[in-house]
Amino acid sequence: MTGELSPIDKAKFVAARRAADFVEDGMKVGLGTGSTAAWLVRCLGEMVREDGLRFRGVPTSTRTAELAREVGIEVISLDEAKWLDLTIDGADEFDAELNLIKGGGGALLQEKIVATASDQMIVIADAAKEVARLGAFPLPVEVIPFGWQTSQALIEELLISMDVMGRNSSLRMNGDAPFVTDEGNHILDLHLGRIGDARQLAMILNQVPGVVENGLFVDICDKVVIGYADGRVETRDINEGTVTEDRLDFVESENLFRDL
Numbered sequence: 001m002t003g004e005l006s007p008i009d010k011a012k013f014v015a016a017r018r019a020a021d022f023v024e025d026g027m028k029v030g031l032g033t034g035s036t037a038a039w040l041v042r043c044l045g046e047m048v049r050e051d052g053l054r055f056r057g058v059p060t061s062t063r064t065a066e067l068a069r070e071v072g073i074e075v076i077s078l079d080e081a082k083w084l085d086l087t088i089d090g091a092d093e094f095d096a097e098l099n100l101i102k103g104g105g106g107a108l109l110q111e112k113i114v115a116t117a118s119d120q121m122i123v124i125a126d127a128a129k130e131v132a133r134l135g136a137f138p139l140p141v142e143v144i145p146f147g148w149q150t151s152q153a154l155i156e157e158l159l160i161s162m163d164v165m166g167r168n169s170s171l172r173m174n175g176d177a178p179f180v181t182d183e184g185n186h187i188l189d190l191h192l193g194r195i196g197d198a199r200q201l202a203m204i205l206n207q208v209p210g211v212v213e214n215g216l217f218v219d220i221c222d223k224v225v226i227g228y229a230d231g232r233v234e235t236r237d238i239n240e241g242t243v244t245e246d247r248l249d250f251v252e253s254e255n256l257f258r259d260l
């Protein structure tokens with residue numbers, strides 16, 4: 001990769017680069033999906049090739065699996081790994097309790113399975129992903145294709161009964177056809193505006209027939225690494241209640257991403 005990164009990509013890159021330092025020799029690591037997670041995978045590939053880091057990665061999508069193999073990471077399945085030391089992934093939104101909305105890229109199902117099979121989940125994000133209350137980002141819900149319109153109607157009825165502010169939903173499209181996830185399902189995006197009780201909503205949505213999983217990650221994330229375009233990185237740990245700040249030497253980092 002060559003050339004100047006946009007400010008948002010710089011922020012994503014520094015968050016990913018800092019989080020990559022949490023990966024140690026011998027670990028089994030869940031590898032997230034999305035543009036921020038792609039930076040992580042590239043950074044880890046660099047560390048494997050240049051520094052001899054030895055770890056095994058469990059990708060959360062076919063996209064991430066392809067990129068991981070391309071950059072030289074040893075890829076194993078979740079069934080081979082059984083349990084992971086750590087998962088590092090992006091997010092569409094995170095709040096002060098480190099609850100998340102994920103699934104903007106359609107990978108929420110594998111991401112949730114992998115994250116919950118990990119000792120620790122670290123989210124990497126640019127600062128724009130932080131919100132006071134989840135819900136401005138449309139909440140992705142994965143549904144099986146059979147009878148998806150019935151599932152959608154049931155979800156909308158449920159939202160009315162829960163008195164949720166926004167109640168409409170849309171089928172995610174890929175051009176003229178419905179978007180299809182790695183598991184062969186569709187995604188309904190719920191336009192809620194503001195989510196009151198994320199825990200309750202996450203549980204209730206999964207009881208609707210046809211719903212496979214939703215993009216609310218409640219009590220799953222342990223740490224968030226927030227990147228800024230000027231190289232600053234803030235790490236918040238929900239368990240330890242700590243916030244640490246440092247700065248990546250951006251000149252050094254620029255050399256790194258140019259080599260990726």
Ligand SMILES: O=C[C@H](O)[C@H](O)[C@H](O)COP(=O)(O)O
Nearest residue numbers: 034035036103104105106107
């Ligand atoms: O399905 C995709 C994932 O949940 C992504 O981690 C999330 O959408 C964030 O993606 P990005 O880093 O591209 O903003």
